[in-house]
Amino acid sequence: MKLIKPSSKRKLKMLPYYFLLPPIIFLAVIVVYPLIFSLKLALFDWNLINLREREFVGLGNFLRLITDGSFWNSVRVTFTYAALATSIEFFLGLLLALIASQELKGIRFLRTLLLVPMMVAPLVVGLMWRYLLNANYGVINYFIKHFLRIIPPEWLSHPSWALPTLIFVDVWQWTPFMFIILLAGIQSLPKYPSEAAQIDGAKGYQILWHITLPLLRPVILVALLLRLIDSFRVYDLVYSMTRGGPINKTETLSWYIYQVGFKFFDFGYAAALSWVMLGITMVMCSQLFRVISRGTKEQ
Amino acid sequence: MKMKSLLGFSVLILVITVFTFSVWAEKVVLNGIFLGASWGVAAQKLAEEYEKLTGVKVNIELIGRDAIYEKLALEFASRASRYDIFNIDYNWLPQFAGAGHLKSIDEYITPQTELEDFLPKALEITCKWGGKLYGLPQTVHPHLLWYRKDLFENPEYKAEFKEKYGYELMPPQTMQQWRDVAEFFNGRDTNGDGNPDLYGWAAQAAKGYGNVHTWLTFVYCFGGDVFDWETMEPTLTTPEVIEATKFWADMLQFCPPGIHEYTFAEVAKDAAVGRIATALHWSWSSWEVDDPNTSTTLGLWEFAQVPKQVESAPHLAAWSIVVSAYSKHPEEAFKFIEWLENKDNDVRQTLMGGGDPVRISSYSDPRILEAKVEGTDIPRFRRLPEVLKAMETTRPRPLIPQEEQWEIVVSQYLSAIQLGQMSVEEALEVANAQVRMMMERSGYYKQ
Numbered sequence: 001m002k003l004i005k006p007s008s009k010r011k012l013k014m015l016p017y018y019f020l021l022p023p024i025i026f027l028a029v030i031v032v033y034p035l036i037f038s039l040k041l042a043l044f045d046w047n048l049i050n051l052r053e054r055e056f057v058g059l060g061n062f063l064r065l066i067t068d069g070s071f072w073n074s075v076r077v078t079f080t081y082a083a084l085a086t087s088i089e090f091f092l093g094l095l096l097a098l099i100a101s102q103e104l105k106g107i108r109f110l111r112t113l114l115l116v117p118m119m120v121a122p123l124v125v126g127l128m129w130r131y132l133l134n135a136n137y138g139v140i141n142y143f144i145k146h147f148l149r150i151i152p153p154e155w156l157s158h159p160s161w162a163l164p165t166l167i168f169v170d171v172w173q174w175t176p177f178m179f180i181i182l183l184a185g186i187q188s189l190p191k192y193p194s195e196a197a198q199i200d201g202a203k204g205y206q207i208l209w210h211i212t213l214p215l216l217r218p219v220i221l222v223a224l225l226l227r228l229i230d231s232f233r234v235y236d237l238v239y240s241m242t243r244g245g246p247i248n249k250t251e252t253l254s255w256y257i258y259q260v261g262f263k264f265f266d267f268g269y270a271a272a273l274s275w276v277m278l279g280i281t282m283v284m285c286s287q288l289f290r291v292i293s294r295g296t297k298e299q
Numbered sequence: 300m301k302m303k304s305l306l307g308f309s310v311l312i313l314v315i316t317v318f319t320f321s322v323w324a325e326k327v328v329l330n331g332i333f334l335g336a337s338w339g340v341a342a343q344k345l346a347e348e349y350e351k352l353t354g355v356k357v358n359i360e361l362i363g364r365d366a367i368y369e370k371l372a373l374e375f376a377s378r379a380s381r382y383d384i385f386n387i388d389y390n391w392l393p394q395f396a397g398a399g400h401l402k403s404i405d406e407y408i409t410p411q412t413e414l415e416d417f418l419p420k421a422l423e424i425t426c427k428w429g430g431k432l433y434g435l436p437q438t439v440h441p442h443l444l445w446y447r448k449d450l451f452e453n454p455e456y457k458a459e460f461k462e463k464y465g466y467e468l469m470p471p472q473t474m475q476q477w478r479d480v481a482e483f484f485n486g487r488d489t490n491g492d493g494n495p496d497l498y499g500w501a502a503q504a505a506k507g508y509g510n511v512h513t514w515l516t517f518v519y520c521f522g523g524d525v526f527d528w529e530t531m532e533p534t535l536t537t538p539e540v541i542e543a544t545k546f547w548a549d550m551l552q553f554c555p556p557g558i559h560e561y562t563f564a565e566v567a568k569d570a571a572v573g574r575i576a577t578a579l580h581w582s583w584s585s586w587e588v589d590d591p592n593t594s595t596t597l598g599l600w601e602f603a604q605v606p607k608q609v610e611s612a613p614h615l616a617a618w619s620i621v622v623s624a625y626s627k628h629p630e631e632a633f634k635f636i637e638w639l640e641n642k643d644n645d646v647r648q649t650l651m652g653g654g655d656p657v658r659i660s661s662y663s664d665p666r667i668l669e670a671k672v673e674g675t676d677i678p679r680f681r682r683l684p685e686v687l688k689a690m691e692t693t694r695p696r697p698l699i700p701q702e703e704q705w706e707i708v709v710s711q712y713l714s715a716i717q718l719g720q721m722s723v724e725e726a727l728e729v730a731n732a733q734v735r736m737m738m739e740r741s742g743y744y745k746q
Contacts, residue, residue, distance in 0.1 A: 048376045
């Protein structure tokens with residue numbers, strides 16, 4: 001038997017780390033460095049145009065947002081948007097997944113059709129709906145006026161309708177995402193618990209509530225987390241459909257950060273806002289994770 | 300012999316190197332970013348010709364307005380020299396020139412540039428900052444009052460109007476006359492189907508898509524301004540601005556439904572399909588109502604000065620071409636701009652649909668005066684005499700480095716007025732305070 005020298009043994013032990021080194025360096029460059037840089041930015045009064053005039057303000061940018069009415073408005077709008085869009089998408093996605101998991105005729109075609117909105121770029125979706133919903137030339141208002149004989153609202157410029165309209169478009173585009181994840185989850189569930197319950201005389205909704213949904217918890221958690229994070233940073237739809245208007249009714253946090261960063265060039269403050277947004281998202285996700293995974297453990 | 304051939308070989312290598320270097324050095328490549336509008340397309344086409352004439356290649360990228368603004372900021376922040384030339388909305392000039400990111404072109408100006416031929420306000424407003432010249436104007440398009448000639452000449456309408464208002468129906472010259480006209484035509488059913496299909500007027504009114512631009516024309520015509528230029532205090536709460544804003548808000552009732560969503564495109568579209576009797580719109584856009592393929596009002600629109608209250612002072616829209624301070628070929632970049640905006644090319648750009656001319660001589664050029672809308676006898680550039688007149692009284696957006704931010708703040712409160720969420724006084728009060736805060740943060744008012 002040939003003995004390996006201790007030095008070679010150590011080298012062998014280190015080998016996996018050498019292989020890991022390139023991705024670690026890569027990640028450090030594209031993730032860690034920008035994060036540290038943006039944290040540095042957040043501590044400065046840093047205008048992109050007048051770089052020479054940057055000034056260290058410490059937590060000044062973070063304190064500034066306490067009295068910034070536009071920031072609080074954008075937080076409120078973002079929470080409303082994310083909560084409503086995600087929950088509606090979840091319920092619709094679940095419903096569609098339950099239907100699509102049945103072996104019905106034409107279900108394959110329906111599944112394919114349902115995925116189409118998700119494949120379109122959000123900016124294109126925004127522009128498309130902007131034209132469809134146009135108060136004068138939009139085909140939707142045309143049908144409402146001529147067939148339902150009612151005067152439709154100005155979807156994108158009415159203070160009460162603009163945000164629900166954006167949520168509707170988000171639901172249109174992203175319900176398929178919820179659907180595809182939940183469908184995959186449902187199809188991977190073991191059949192025997194529901195079959196056993198069926199034999200015991202359980203009704204469909206009882207099987208759904210007591211068996212399918214509890215078993216689906218991990219999948220639901222992933223789907224909700226992904227959609228929540230995504231809808232929380234909505235930007236494209238706001239940009240292409242309302243630009244934060246009417247007034248500030250659709251001014252989401254991402255849109256506000258974009259304005260501060262790329263219109264006011266106030267990069268220090270924009271970086272501080274981004275960090276706050278990141279913090280909110282992390283707290284929100286960890287809470288959601290706790291609530292859902294607690295249920296899984298109780299099972 | 301061996302030594303001789305070695306020497307000969309070295310000389311040959313040297314000659315080749317010098318020749319190659321000189322050829323390489325002569326081949327200048329300029330990179331520019333232009334707006335993806337018709338004047339950007341015109342510049343792109345002419346750049347090909349420029350390369351044939353001079354050997355200087357000019358690559359022109361066409362992108363949207365927001366994208367140009369972002370790109371400018373990022374390029375300048377990193378002091379990058381990838382782009383030599385930028386097509387800019389003039390309200391960005393104070394910001395970028397003020398921070399030293401643009402190259403002053405004063406040193407390159409020669410009599411051949413013929414500066415005196417440029418429309419004075421175009422040159423002054425869109426290219427000068429701090430007494431220095433940073434570029435040349437490419438297109439101007441001040442607000443004009445658009446009106447449907449056929450409606451104003453209709454005998455039935457004329458009689459009805461006279462009976463109702465006590466004076467002749469005519470293109471309005473005062474704000475009150477315009478209100479009467481807008482009210483008179485608004486909500487009419489011209490095709491007899493029982494539904495209104497004609498409205499008084501239209502203009503950009505969407506938040507962030509130009510409601511500020513429309514409102515500014517009202518403010519200027521009412522004798523107001525948005526800053527006290529001595530103290531730099533915002534003046535949104537002065538009686539003139541309040542009166543103008545009230546008038547503008549009141550006038551909105553005579554607009555088509557959905558006016559609060561109106562951007563540039565909707566106004567031109569409404570004019571082309573004959574849904575409005577008058578419009579407050581940019582001069583250049585009138586090609587859309589004269590497009591034989593899409594317009595149902597071909598040749599029916601005429602143009603006049605914006606109605607006056609105190610004066611007729613339309614708000615100006617214009618784009619200029621500037622040179623980056625970090626360009627490696629600033630002189631070559633200037634030469635291209637100078638060529639692009641010479642007398643002949645100013646006319647050619649106009650004929651290519653590029654935008655309204657920036658040189659005084661172009662307004663009397665026979666090629667422009669004689670041009671007709673394709674397949675018709677309608678003078679294609681009949682708006683230009685009015686543009687020339689408007690360029691004497693036109694006024695810019697507030698020329699401050701924080702203009703974009705100013706516009707965003709004001710736009711939001713104008714939107715609140717439009718939608719009845721705030722009174723004029725209340726909204727202007729808040730907007731004024733917000734603008735003041737913005738200016739204070741930017742370092743104004745320091746003792």
